[in-house]
Amino acid sequence: MIYYRDVVPDLAKRFNDFAQSFDTGAPLYSQFARRVANERTVLDLMSVAPVSQRIPVLLFASAHYLLLDERSHELAQHYPNIAHEKGSGVATDLFVAFVLERADAMKELLANRSTQTNEISRCNWFLFPCAMLDAELGPLAQVDVGSSAGLNQLFPKISYDLRPGGLIGNNTSLTIACNITGEPPIPRQVPNVKWSMGLDTKPIDVRNDVEVRWLEACVWPDQVERFERLQQAISLARLHNIEVERGDAVDDVAQAVDRAAQHGHPVVTTSWVMNYLAPDRRIAFVDELNRVGSELDLSWIIAESPYETPELPGHSGSDEIITVITLVTWRKGQRNVQRLATTHPHGHWIHWGN
Numbered sequence: 595m596i597y598y599r600d601v602v603p604d605l606a607k608r609f610n611d612f613a614q615s616f617d618t619g620a621p622l623y624s625q626f627a628r629r630v631a632n633e634r635t636v637l638d639l640m641s642v643a644p645v646s647q648r649i650p651v652l653l654f655a656s657a658h659y660l661l662l663d664e665r666s667h668e669l670a671q672h673y674p675n676i677a678h679e680k681g682s683g684v685a686t687d688l689f690v691a692f693v694l695e696r697a698d699a700m701k702e703l704l705a706n707r708s709t710q711t712n713e714i715s716r717c718n719w720f721l722f723p724c725a726m727l728d729a730e731l732g733p734l735a736q737v738d739v740g741s742s743a744g745l746n747q748l749f750p751k752i753s754y755d756l757r758p759g760g761l762i763g764n765n766t767s768l769t770i771a772c773n774i775t776g777e778p779p780i781p782r783q784v785p786n787v788k789w790s791m792g793l794d795t796k797p798i799d800v801r802n803d804v805e806v807r808w809l810e811a812c813v814w815p816d817q818v819e820r821f822e823r824l825q826q827a828i829s830l831a832r833l834h835n836i837e838v839e840r841g842d843a844v845d846d847v848a849q850a851v852d853r854a855a856q857h858g859h860p861v862v863t864t865s866w867v868m869n870y871l872a873p874d875r876r877i878a879f880v881d882e883l884n885r886v887g888s889e890l891d892l893s894w895i896i897a898e899s900p901y902e903t904p905e906l907p908g909h910s911g912s913d914e915i916i917t918v919i920t921l922v923t924w925r926k927g928q929r930n931v932q933r934l935a936t937t938h939p940h941g942h943w944i945h946w947g948n
């Protein structure tokens with residue numbers, strides 16, 4: 595049994611640690627965290643959250659979510675992603691008052707939500723291997739497992755600023771940059787992906803304003819560019835009718851691959867989802883793809899941390915926390931595992947090779 599009185603000092607420490615870690619990277623949340631560490635009434639609100647979710651970012655995302663619906667509030671003037679001019683008043687005072695005045699709404703969010711990321715710049719992870727696969731066996735059909743709002747299914751529909759390599763792509767309304775080191779085969783055009791689907795146990799519907807607002811709320815307000823990119827990606831996902839179906843990685847991937855195979859060479863993509871599965875479920879997922887790959891030609895692009903997911907092909911014996919991109923292919927039943935690159939957690943740079 596965990597008693598709440600034992601949790602509060604630990605919680606205060608979490609906020610203090612957060613404040614120290616993000617002093618320069620996220621100055622607004624760092625200030626809030628330093629203050630909240632000493633605000634017992636605010637810490638008390640967090641008692642409704644599941645123990646694993648009693649983390650500073652859940653409190654900040656919940657307040658951000660409410661603020662995105664009250665943009666004229668004084669506090670909003672301190673959020674760089676909302677305000678154009680710096681506000682008056684002490685941001686930390688305003689934050690504490692804002693949260694306590696909305697204690698019921700805050701508790702509702704804290705009890706029921708968890709932080710969510712769906713990062714459009716991760717499309718960089720799929721661009722290079724899919725260009726290789728397109729040249730080998732295209733056109734392609736993507737099954738994105740753990741797709742969240744499906745934003746990474748947009749990878750064939752956006753533009754890329756490859757550094758070096760220049761601009762490629764179809765849509766100038768959303769261009770993502772990728773700083774490249776090493777010597778990847780630089781694509782001259784985006785791969786031909788005829789069909790895609792997303793699979794997620796908790797899919798986010800980009801057409802649902804409430805769900806979209808939560809996704810936006812999980813972006814840190816100092817990261818203005820990231821916030822704007824997310825909004826552009828959501829508009830594009832709406833335009834292209836991106837859909838994510840409710841389903842489980844292990845139980846539903848085989849039928850998804852069968853559907854994909856009717857449209858092109860099936861490519862399964864997983865990015866920062868395998869760490870959500872228990873080790874035995876990760877093994878079951880690998881077994882399932884091995885089984886499917888023994889019956890038809892299949893490819894799997896893995897963008898995960900070997901440290902978090904040692905059961906995946908190419909990860910055993912590695913304690914790298916960094917994201918590694920690995921390409922697994924099954925051709926005529928023969929499996930091949932190729933480590934391609936290491937990369938920034940949101941895809942801003944890629945280092946090709948080992």
Ligand SMILES: C[S@@+](CC[C@H](N)C(=O)[O-])C[C@H]1O[C@@H](n2cnc3c(N)ncnc32)[C@H](O)[C@@H]1O
Nearest residue numbers: 711712713740742794795796842843865867870
């Ligand atoms: C951190 S998000 C990553 C989203 C996206 N792949 C990206 O890279 O931006 C992880 C996603 O995996 C989903 N997920 C967790 N367990 C899953 C499972 N067993 N099957 C399918 N999706 C799962 C979560 O709901 C969440 O949307």
